[in-house]
Amino acid sequence: MSAQVHGFQTEVNKLLKLLANSLYSNKEVFIRELISNASDAIDKLHFLALTDPELTKDDPVLRIRIRADKDTNTLTISDNGLGMTMQEACDNLGTIAKSGTEAFIAGMSDDAVKNSQLIGQFGVGFYSAFIVADKVTVLTRSAKVGAEEGVRWESTGEGTYTSETIKRDQRGTDVILHLKDDAKDFLDTWTLRQAITKYSDHISTPVELYEEKFEAPKEGEENKDEKKEKVFEYVQVNNAQALWTRPAKEIKDEEYKSFYQHLCQDYQDPMTWSHNRVEGELEYTSLLFIPQVAPWDLFNRDNKHGLKLFVQRVFIMDDAEQFLPNYLRFVKGLVDTNSLPLNVSRELLQESSVTRKLKKALTKRALSMIEKLSADKEKYAKFIAQFGNVLKEGPVEDYSNREAVLKLLRFASTHNDNSVQDVSLADYISRMPKEQSKIYYLTAESYQAASSSPYLETFKKKGIEVLLMWDRIDEWLMGNVTEFDGKEFVAVTASDLKLGDLADKEEEKRTQEAEKEHKDIIERIKKVLGDKVSDVKVSSRLVDSPSCVVGEQGHMLTAQMRRLLEATGQQIPEEKYILEINPTHPLIVKAAEEIDESCFAKWAELIYAQALLADQGALKDPSAFVKCMNELLIG
């Protein structure tokens, strides 16, 4: 059959351009990517051969081989793994298989294409070959088909590739890189050895390099050396012992870091890791990592996550989501267990009690890894900036670890007077005066809105700390948790704000008296606003502002939450608020003095609109507000 020409998927072309722009200074990553693919193909075959030993019978020793050829300027990475059929080769090496990545690249601007930071976010995989090669030839044959169904795939990385059926006796894949002039140093075995050990020492498959054989000269032969033909042989250059099977004490940080890069296809070091071996009824080894940077699709519904599952050191599957709760989806790594059968499927995993036990144990491990990280304030601040919002899903999702996750969260607070989210609930409690029994918080649209909110006035005056929250998830989180360490969470916007022992008896009395004293203006405002509000009261929480609104149920939906719910098509009933006024504020005093009822109506509308504006940052009818204000200004 003659070779057929195919066009690359548009996104592949974009990715190739991106590679040329961004990874140029980090050329050797292609070695890691191609060894990683070869090792995956070997793991897959190893797994299939458990139930079908025929697959590996003719060539049972699984290995990766790397050979440089200075005569042809080629570097070949070979494996005797699963290989590919024609269909698989065209699907895998002509498109970007992962739908999320594809969408991400498709949406990238040309500027973003130049941003090298982004590249670590998705496996560039096979296409990294084009960083060093101006032509790539792939010879492959699937272990499931015969010698007649080999495939030759070739491309110069410029928009098209060719494919052709060939005869190939051995199964597995050869990736032949025709090196660019400036990548010829990869023909040097010393350079190769360095790169290979760096990236593959910890993978369980042997990686062999084609090297000149060093033979100690025999006695009397010293002078004949030059005439001797050079002899080459394949020499294993990596350790080939799966890293996690070694005792943690013996593993250097550098080894963990490079293993992480291999496992998670990340170009950066992990933020932290935790390696544990447990023996007994439930036997497992886990190696968990937290990346430096959150993946771009962390909040995408179809974000792929989960651990790599090994059973008795045999790779079983990627992205096994069953072992960690969703709110820990940023944790990467692997679990290797002897407690599951080798033929475990995703469905079986779902139902297995071992999975449940492992999930419980690994969740605890992950949480304690995060807790340890929190001891380092600087690192933890970075962690919170990247993953704090995902972690906030935890107290609601995982009831049994609710307290443990709440402990790990960080918030901004009036204590610090800035928007940095670094106050833990324990910090808050440690600063509570004796008379305080509740944890006060405020959710708002933004830090700005929260920190200048009128609801804080009385708290500021009394010197009571309030946690400030403005992330989308905060409102939902606080609507679903009631207490921490036995202390109730109370929104400062609650209509029946209970200050407990913090309340000043005198002040309460004053409010009650004020209620009587200002009955008149309250009644007049009620008459003007009618159905728009559920009640009008004298406020005990305002100091500098004339008015505020509070929800009847205690919790009010912020405008942001409203918009969010509306966007999901939910019917939200029009919320009625209680309007609270501060009768000592000059604006209220002035309004009370107004005897003309039509003029007073404008004051009442203004007082109400101001309260809404302070709470929600916007009004439904801003022009009516402006008109009303202008009329009052003109007099």
Ligand SMILES: Nc1ncnc2c1ncn2[C@@H]1O[C@H](COP(=O)(O)OP(=O)(O)OP(=O)(O)O)[C@@H](O)[C@H]1O
């Ligand atoms: N040596 C190989 N043997 C068999 N299949 C391979 C080999 N190299 C690549 N493939 C196939 O090509 C696909 C695409 O490879 P590529 O490296 O681009 O992405 P990936 O490995 O799926 O993703 P990532 O690099 O993020 O892990 C692989 O999933 C695999 O199916």
